[in-house]
Amino acid sequence: MPGLALLVWVPLVAVVATILGALGALIAELPPASLIEALAAPETRFAVGLSLRASLTALGLALLLGVPTAWLIARRRFRGKALVETVLDLPMVTPPLVAGIGLMLLLGHEAPAGRALSGLGVEILFSPAGVILAQTYIATSVIVRAARAAFGAVDRGYGDSAATLGVPPFWRFLLVEIPIAGRALMAAAVLGWARALGEFGATLMVAGATRLHTETLPMAVYLNMASGRIDIAIACALVLLALAFALLLALRLLSAEKPDPLHDEDPHARIAA
Amino acid sequence: MIEAAFSGRLGSFALDAAFRVPARGITALFGPSGCGKTTVLRGIAGLMRLPGGRLRVNEEVWQDGRRFVPPHRRAIGYVFQEASLFPHLSVQSNLTFGLRRHRGPAQIGLEEVVDLLGIAPLFDRPVPLLSGGERQRVAIGRALLSQPRLLLMDEPLSALDRMSKDEILPYLERLHASLSIPVIYISHDIAEVERLADTLVLMEAGRVRAQGPLAELLADPALPLIHMPEPAAVLEGAVIGTDPDYGLSEISVPGGSLVVPGNLGPLGMRRRVRVPASDVSLGRHAPADTTILNALPARIEGAEQTSDHQVTVRLRLGEDGHGAALLARVSRKSWDRLALRAGETVVARLKAVSLADPARDIAPSEPVPPP
Numbered sequence: 287m288p289g290l291a292l293l294v295w296v297p298l299v300a301v302v303a304t305i306l307g308a309l310g311a312l313i314a315e316l317p318p319a320s321l322i323e324a325l326a327a328p329e330t331r332f333a334v335g336l337s338l339r340a341s342l343t344a345l346g347l348a349l350l351l352g353v354p355t356a357w358l359i360a361r362r363r364f365r366g367k368a369l370v371e372t373v374l375d376l377p378m379v380t381p382p383l384v385a386g387i388g389l390m391l392l393l394g395h396e397a398p399a400g401r402a403l404s405g406l407g408v409e410i411l412f413s414p415a416g417v418i419l420a421q422t423y424i425a426t427s428v429i430v431r432a433a434r435a436a437f438g439a440v441d442r443g444y445g446d447s448a449a450t451l452g453v454p455p456f457w458r459f460l461l462v463e464i465p466i467a468g469r470a471l472m473a474a475a476v477l478g479w480a481r482a483l484g485e486f487g488a489t490l491m492v493a494g495a496t497r498l499h500t501e502t503l504p505m506a507v508y509l510n511m512a513s514g515r516i517d518i519a520i521a522c523a524l525v526l527l528a529l530a531f532a533l534l535l536a537l538r539l540l541s542a543e544k545p546d547p548l549h550d551e552d553p554h555a556r557i558a559a
Numbered sequence: 560m561i562e563a564a565f566s567g568r569l570g571s572f573a574l575d576a577a578f579r580v581p582a583r584g585i586t587a588l589f590g591p592s593g594c595g596k597t598t599v600l601r602g603i604a605g606l607m608r609l610p611g612g613r614l615r616v617n618e619e620v621w622q623d624g625r626r627f628v629p630p631h632r633r634a635i636g637y638v639f640q641e642a643s644l645f646p647h648l649s650v651q652s653n654l655t656f657g658l659r660r661h662r663g664p665a666q667i668g669l670e671e672v673v674d675l676l677g678i679a680p681l682f683d684r685p686v687p688l689l690s691g692g693e694r695q696r697v698a699i700g701r702a703l704l705s706q707p708r709l710l711l712m713d714e715p716l717s718a719l720d721r722m723s724k725d726e727i728l729p730y731l732e733r734l735h736a737s738l739s740i741p742v743i744y745i746s747h748d749i750a751e752v753e754r755l756a757d758t759l760v761l762m763e764a765g766r767v768r769a770q771g772p773l774a775e776l777l778a779d780p781a782l783p784l785i786h787m788p789e790p791a792a793v794l795e796g797a798v799i800g801t802d803p804d805y806g807l808s809e810i811s812v813p814g815g816s817l818v819v820p821g822n823l824g825p826l827g828m829r830r831r832v833r834v835p836a837s838d839v840s841l842g843r844h845a846p847a848d849t850t851i852l853n854a855l856p857a858r859i860e861g862a863e864q865t866s867d868h869q870v871t872v873r874l875r876l877g878e879d880g881h882g883a884a885l886l887a888r889v890s891r892k893s894w895d896r897l898a899l900r901a902g903e904t905v906v907a908r909l910k911a912v913s914l915a916d917p918a919r920d921i922a923p924s925e926p927v928p929p930p
Contacts, residue, residue: 443643446606447698449630450637451657451705465647 309527315520324521332498333506333522340414340502341482344421348478352426353471356433357459361442377427386420386491393419393492416493417500421482429478436470437463473540480533484526561586561709561741565602566611574598574609574765580758582617582709585735585742587752587773590762596745599762600711603743604637605630616709636702636740638712642694644686650697651682657705665706667738672700675737676730692723696730703738710742716751731755749784753777753793753833754915778873778884780863785871785886791835792885793915798828807852814875814882815855819912833915836871836886841905843897853909857885861901862894870894874907 316324324330359371377385393400393410403410410416440463448458464471486504493500495509503522510519564577574595580586588596601607603614605621605628614622621628636657644653654672658665673679676696681689689697695715702710715731716724728751735742735755746752752759752773759776761769761784769782774793777784784790796812801822808823809816810830823830845854858880860873868891876882885907899905 441641441643443639443641444645446630447637447639447643447645448656449606450604450633450635450711451701452631452660454629454631462645466645468647 312520312523312527316517320517321521321524324517325525327518327521329498329501329506329510329515329518330521330525333501333503334525336414336417336501337483337503340417341421341479341485344418344425344482345475345479347418347422348425348429348482349475351422352429352474352478353433353464355426356430356474357437357463359430360434360437361445374427374430377423378431382420382424382485382487382489383491384487385423386488389420389423389488390491411492412494412496412500414493414500417489417502420488420492421485424485424488425478425482428481429474432474432477433467433471436467436474439470440466469540473537476533476537476540480530483529483533560615560617561743562613562615563599563603564611564613565599565609567609569598572598572765576762576765576767578760578767578770580743580760580770582741583739584757585744585755586758586760587756588743588745588760588762589749589752589756590747590768592747594762595765596747596762597713600637600713600743600745603709604635604711605633606637634706634708636705636707636710638695638699638702638710638715640714641718642691642698644689644694644697644701646686648686649682650678650684650686650689653686653697654678654701654704656701661706663706665704667703667706669704672703675733676700690723691719692726695719695723695727699730699734703734703740707740710740712742712744714745714747716746716748728754749787753791754831774884778886780861780873785863785873786865789835789837790871790886790888791833792883793831793833794883794885795829795831798823798826798830800826812876812883814857814877814880817855817909817912818852819914821914823914831915832912834885834909834912836888838909838911839874839885839887840908840910841872841874841887841889841893841897841899842908843905845906846908849908851908851910853912854906855909856904857882857907858904859899859901860884862899864891868892872899874905876907878904880904 355374359367359374364370390411391397393403395401395404400411408415410419444462444466445458448462449455453461484504485502486508489500489502489505490508495501495505497509501509503526506522507519507526510516510522560579561582562579566575566577568574572595576595576599588599590596598607598609602609602612602622608622608627612622614620619628620626621633644650645656648656655669658669676699678696678700681693681697684693686694686697695718699712699715716727719727732755744755756773759769759771759773760767761776761782769776769779774795776782777790778792779785794810794812794817796810796816798808799811799816800809801807802809803822806820806822808819808821810819810823810832812832817832819830819832855876856878857874857876858878860875860880862870862872865871865888870889870891872887872889872894874880874885874887876885887907
């Protein structure tokens with residue numbers, strides 16, 4: 287059926303070629319020596335350091351906030367749940383720039399929340415803390431959604447079993463539901479981390495783009511493209527790409543199918559056993 | 560005593576079930592799918608808080624009014640339909656999961672349970688590679704090791720194929736024989752109930768239709784059990800003699816004694832036999848020159864026409880009619896020809912008498928070989 291073959295293969299080739307083309311253009315733009323030099327530049331090193339520190343902190347916070355929230359949504363029924371779920375999904379679908387403006391206004395000195403925080407001596411806007419806040423905001427939304435599906439896939443029977451075996455609710459969550467949802471939760475964390483690393487719009491609004499202060503990797507790409515230091519911009523872009531590639535690989539490994547513990551057994555595994 | 564009463568509406572389903580059963584032996588909650596058995600069992604476990612519920616197990620009140628003991632504080636073991644072994648733990652960690660959380664001395668030891676259920680060969684196998692029957696055995700062991708004072712089983716065999724069922728039933732019978740923990744067992748399979756249960760709670764559309772000793776309810780004309788396609792009587796008694804030459808044993812049951820094939824164990828051991836109604840014929844006199852081993856005097860209690868051409872006769876063993884209940888399914892023609900009436904004494908001839916619990920003659924310390 288050449289018609290069908292044409293219909294499905296041509297788009298595939300076009301998409302893959304575009305992706306590889308953009309990637310190749312990025313890599314080919316700089317001679318290797320300049321690339322190494324740009325990678326070693328203090329500004330690049332600063333951006334890598336801040337991005338890793340901020341995104342990992344944001345990931346930790348997002349997990350602390352997102353995993354219990356996801357469990358509650360997956361397991362409990364309460365009044366207004368549908369509304370709460372919609373609100374929780376909102377940051378994921380609003381343009382980050384818009385989310386960022388909202389956060390900026392919320393924490394500005396004009397707003398009660400901002401005044402209260404600055405009364406306590408906490409300054410978040412236009413500081414590295416703002417970077418963490420913006421990244422946490424976006425990552426939490428991603429993690430809530432993915433972790434909710436992860437918990438939803440865990441049969442309630444496990445929690446019930448643990449209850450009848452004398453395990454109180456908090457420990458059921460920790461000893462049974464989290465480990466059983468383990469791989470899916472790790473995948474959720476990887477997705478959240480990826481979103482935090484690449485976060486730009488909300489960070490720009492909340493933390494600003496200040497060289498060597500709130501300069502994450504995406505921010506460094508933006509600032510250096512704007513100021514003409516293309517070598518640094520490309521070095522930072524390539525670091526982001528490498529990290530994204532590593533995360534994708536991790537995700538793929540995590541979601542590689544193990545034999546389903548409840549149902550289908552892998553016949554090959556069985557013979558091996 | 561276990562006293563349970565649960566009522567309330569769950570969506571469009573109205574539950575109003577109350578029963579009072581002895582806190583020993585196996586009590587079967589029997590009824591068609593959707594009659595509320597599982598809801599009642601989850602209520603007993605505390606996995607579901609039914610608003611209008613009362614529950615007392617021996618001296619402990621687990622639910623009454625505002626009092627509600629959460630499931631993890633109830634000394635129960637629960638075996639689910641689908642064995643919910645934790646996939647992230649080994650067989651051994653699964654087994655000892657509840658044991659490790661038990662405070663105080665353990666009445667039921669790991670070794671005893673491993674022997675009883677023949678689990679030792681499974682220890683090194685990953686949970687996902689266990690068969691359905693093996694999983695269910697481990698799940699039963701895990702429940703027992705949590706040191707329950709009440710064991711709840713929700714159709715533990717229903718998700719298994721015929722072969723796995725036959726693999727597990729002997730273990731359940733051994734459990735019954737060797738442990739003193741009361742069991743509430745849900746089933747919609749009358750054969751399982753006939754094999755295992757001592758007490759029967761018959762449920763129908765969210766209500767308890769009848770409750771009492773199994774043998775009585777099986778022969779109760781007011782209940783649907785007698786109208787099933789293959790009704791049977793279950794008789795229980797002690798072994799009073801064996802004849803190794805002919806390979807026969809004699810069991811004393813209320814109102815008579817039965818000769819049963821096989822060496823059924825030491826004198827005094829209690830065994831259960833099942834007598835299908837279709838294998839019982841009736842006569843006015845003791846038969847002469849017949850191959851039938853069991854011909855017992857019995858008194859007719861009553862008879863129900865089960866179909867156009869069949870009558871199910873309810874009998875009590877013994878001349879005085881005070882013995883065990885027996886059922887006979889005879890053709891309407893013979894019933895009319897003999898002109899039998901309630902209150903008359905007849906001789907019941909039992910063509911087939913089989914053990915309801917064929918595997919219990921295996922010594923409890925030996926593992927049962929897989930079928």
